[in-house]
Amino acid sequence: MSPDIRRRKTKSIDLGGVRIGGDAPVVVQSMTSSDTRDVGATVEQIHALEEAGCEIVRVAVPDEAAAIAIHEIRSRIHIPLIADIHFQYPLALLAMNHGADGIRINPGNISTEGIRKIVSIARANRKVIRIGINAGSLEKEIAVRHGGPTADALVESALKNIRLLEEMDFDAIKLSLKSSDVTTMIAAYRSISEKTDYPLHLGVTEAGTLIPAAIKSALGIGTLLYDGIGDTIRVSVTGNPVPEIGLAYGILRALNIRNVGPDIVSCPTCGRCEIDLAGLAEQVERELRGMKTPLKIALMGCVVNGPGEAAEADIGIAGGKGAGMLFRKGKVVRKIREEEFIPVLLEEIRKMEKM
C-alpha cells in the first residue's frame, strides 16, 4: 500500500469464503461472457479467469435454466460465484438454492415483496446481496427528479435500497454505483463512501474494448482507490473477460496496493536503441502471463540509461548492438547475445520465483 493511501474502513463481509471489506485486500472480480446455461463453456471460462488471478466471478442468470446450471458450475470452480439477476426475483431464490454465494440485484427493478423473499433466503443461507445501482437502470422517478442519472441520483437510489434491506434486518450488503461516465462514477462513489460503510465494488460500466476500458478503468477505479475507496474491483472489457484480470492487477500494482505478478518496465526506446525492444517486451509479457510472483522486470533499450533508470528492478536487460547486459537490482551480471535474451531472462525469472 502506498504511504499516502489510507484505506477507508468498511464493514467486513464473507462471500463464499472470501473476505471483503475491513482489512481484507482489494479483491479482483470479473463476469463471464458465456451463456450460463452452457455449463462446459462457462466452467472453461471461469477456469481461465481463475488461472489469471480472478477471485470472484459473476454470471448472468436470465432464466431458470441458467439458475439451475449454477449448481454444477459452482461444484467445478474454486472461487465464489455471484448470480446476476434482473427483474425476476424467483431467479434469485433459485440461484441461491443452487449454490450461488451471492446475488447481484438492482432492487429498483424488483418488487418489495420479491426483495423480502430474497432477503429471507439470503439471511438463512448466509448469502451476500450486492445492490447494483446502474446509471442505465435507475428508478425512473429518481432519474427524472435529478434531471438524469447524475452522481446524486445514483447515491439517492443506493441509500434508498440500503434502507429497504436494513428495514428487513439484512446487512450482508455490498454496493456498486456504476456509470459509463468516469467523472459521474467517481463523484457517486466518493459521495456514498461518506454516507455508508458497506463495502464498495468499483467499476466503470460499458467501458468498451481493451484500450478505452483500460484508460477509463485506470482513471475511474484508480482515482477512487487512491482516495482509499473500494473493496472489490472489476475492469469491464467488451468480449473475453480474461484480459480484465491483468488490467485490474495492473491498476492495483501501479498504486502499490497489491503486488501480484510481473511488473514489466520497458523504456519507450529512442535513437540509441539497437535491439528489437518492442518484440522482446511483447514476448516476455506473453511468456509470463498468469505468473503470480511479484517481480519487477526492466527491459531497457540501451546501457546508457538502462540499469540506472531501472535500479529498482529485480531483473532486467539493457540492450546494446546485437547484445545486452543482464542486470539484477541495478547491477550488471553479465553480457548476453540478443538471441539469448528470452531463454536467459526466463531461466533467471523462474529461479527467482522459486526463491
Ligand code: SF4
Ligand atoms: S533506455 Fe536508452 S534506448 Fe531506452 S529511452 Fe532511455 S536512452 Fe533511449
